[in-house]
Amino acid sequence: MNEKKAVGEKAADYVKDGMVIGLGTGSTVFYTITKLGRLVQQGLSIKGIPTSLQTEKLARELGIPLASFKEIDHIDVAIDGADEVNPDLALIKGGGGALLREKIIAKAANTFLVVADSHKLVDTLGAFPLPVEVVPFGMEMTRKYLEVLGGSPKLRQNNGSPYQTDNGNYIFDCSFQKITHPGELERDLNLIPGVVDNGLFVGMADIVITLNRQKEIDINMRK
Template identity: 80%
Template sequence: MNEKKEVGEKAVEYVKEGMVVGLGTGSTVFYTITKLGKLVQQGLSIKGIPTSKQTEKLAIEVGIPLVSFNEINQIDVAIDGADEVNRDLDLIKGGGGALLREKIIAKAAKTFIVVADSHKNVDKLGSFPLPVEVVPFGFEMTSKYIRELGGSPQLRQNNGIPFRTDNGNYIFDCSFSNITFPGDLERELNLIPGVVDNGLFIAMAKIIITLNKDKEIVIKKRSVG
């Protein structure tokens, strides 16, 4: 059973005619985008906003028409993956390096849907190193401040040189021994000069599409209030 394909394609059911759709990045939402492309070829009319250059390329390949923010008033639904999902439906994202654009699009969406295979479900966030996007200038000092918050930042490398996001920034993958209060950590990290944003997505996901231990699709919804 391909769990990523199961949950990725299930999310397509939330996309309706005429919607503006935020298109996430990663191996699970790949199946969402591919399925949407087939529906577009069959006559579905939607417009997409990609979260990365990689996703933009895929969307063009499968025939999804793309728009920019200055052409729309809102995003109806955004669909994306996650590296970890806890019981409160909070997330760690950014393993693919697109966390900033993903967060901008998730925030702009009326409904943010996350597709996650069963291995992404955790009791507490933090086993997956938390990605933090930082500007290259003074990144050594930014690293020092992250350490003061209890993190162990490792500069993400690509063939021996610093990885660059689509925005031209660096990413620190930060091990935190215990993320007890993820909302507080998200805010504290973003107060550090040089930090652009981080991969904690707190109270943003409205729907999680995942699988239980019996490999059955489960839809989790955030309670309002």
């Protein structure tokens, strides 16, 4: 069974006619967007707000109408993936480099729905290096501040040069090993001058769709 496809397509059930949808980035939500494209061709009326240029390109290819924040005043449902999910539905996101736009869209959504295969479920966040988006100016100092907080930052590369986000920023992938207090770390990281945002999404996910051990769809709601 293709877990990503199963949970990704299940998320499309939460999309209704007339909704504004936040379209996430990644290999699992790809299946959500692909199914939404088929539904649009069958008459579903929605508007999408993409979290990345990559997702924008995919949505246009599938014929999904797009909107911007200038045109809408709310998002009904944002659907996105995650790199790690803990039992409290706190997330690590940003492996695809779109964490800032993903967080802006998730915050603006009435419902933030996360799709994740079972391998993304963890007891404690941190095995996946935490992405931290930083402005290029002064990044050497920003790196030092990240180390003070206990991280081991590694500048993300792309073909031998620093990886650039869609916003023109850089990303430090920070190994923290175990993140036992993700809310505190999220706050402390964002207090560092030069940090734009980080990939901890705490208290944001309303629903997480995954598969249980019996390979059946499992829907978890934030308490």
